[in-house]
Amino acid sequence: MLTHCPNCRQALSFTSEQVARLEQALAQLTPGKQLALKCPHCRGTINLDAAGTVPSAAGAAPSPPSAVGRVQPPPPPNLDWLAAGLFDTEEKVEDIPMALVLHQHDGQRQQIGEALEAVGYQVFMVETVADAIERMRFVNFACVVFDIELEGPLEQSVFHRHMCRLSMDRRRYIYYILIGKTLHTLYNLQALAYSANLTVNTADLRHFDVILRKAIPMYEELFGPVLEELSVYGKQ
Template sequence: MITNCPQCRKKLRFSDAQKAKILMALENLAPGKQLTIKCPHCRASIKIDGLERTAETGGDLQPPAPPDLDWLTTGRFAGEEKVEDVPMSLVLFADSPERNRVVEAMKSVGYQVVIAETAEEAKKRMQFVNFSCVTLHTELEGGLENSVFHDYMRKMSMDRRRYIFYILIGPEQRTLYNLEALSTSANLVVSEKNLKYFDVILRKSIPEYEELFGPILEELAAYGKR
């Protein structure tokens, strides 16, 4: 991975979460395409070549541990500004106190929230609305392996999927664990036990996502890819 900005020559320092998101984006790039990110120092655009596919991978590689979540209880990010220019969020979740908490957190960061209680209802909603964020409770359809809606999201064309921040919430998820998000074709995973901090999690994760992928989405929009 690139270590210095080609424009200002300053060293690029990425957090583990940012590195995981960059690798996720590189994995999804079509052959011959490049990923564009912004230099945190001079704000210049930096293009990164896609990852080469190899037949074998090292057998001794170990996945990184889930992130430390101690900062959730400190109030850090709680006073951050609302997310800007994010119009609508779809929440696919059965009626419950947990759903109410998710909806309130979404509203607190600036989303307009639409609720669906079945996969078919959610899919119909998405036919007519370009949602910027979609949240699925993994237990709604008896787990991801049985989820019609999750399968729908996984098979969605990248022309549309790249503009959706897809969140999975469930008892088995490990909050902010990007490797798990990558393996489940999501942008963010959140454990049910951390839902009381969901607004804080959104304030941290959404700006990071937009900072990393905003430039390439802007370029695609400029070329009429949206």
């Protein structure tokens, strides 16, 4: 199984469900064809053969003598997947949505991570506000989970202020979850007041996966059509 992106060399992790879907897609490849994936880190294309490995560059044309000693650019991308229409079929391997968790390192953080992975997210854990904001500069996270106990009163929180000030072309595609002892689980009015999508009381984290399975479909049912219309009219 692929463990690192061949382009940016960063580690890749998959849930058991994603591994099963990947293996199914590889089993359906016809001889000579390759499966194209996108790296969640660098967004580069990763081509896999039927064995689940990255094909070697055997057979590539040698560099001309005048190019000896120079830094050679990478070859153009393989577009076999484009002609095959792989990404238009039900057997496609979807881009893995990524979730950022800003929470102190404890058992609760592990519960949060396991619940997010159970519903299909690739999880990145951070413990400081600075690290969280820095990661968000380069990665478009589909979900952000923030423990409001990290910075005291929410109205004074640097990270919460950062989330509230994000441009809407980014913010509307982030499912923002607040976790804290003073919050009420699945209380939509409280989430709306805090410019979040979901609030969860710390005492209910043992049921976090069930809460996500209930809340996320409700959110998609309510806002999915709106986001689609915005996309059609170029208001992303």
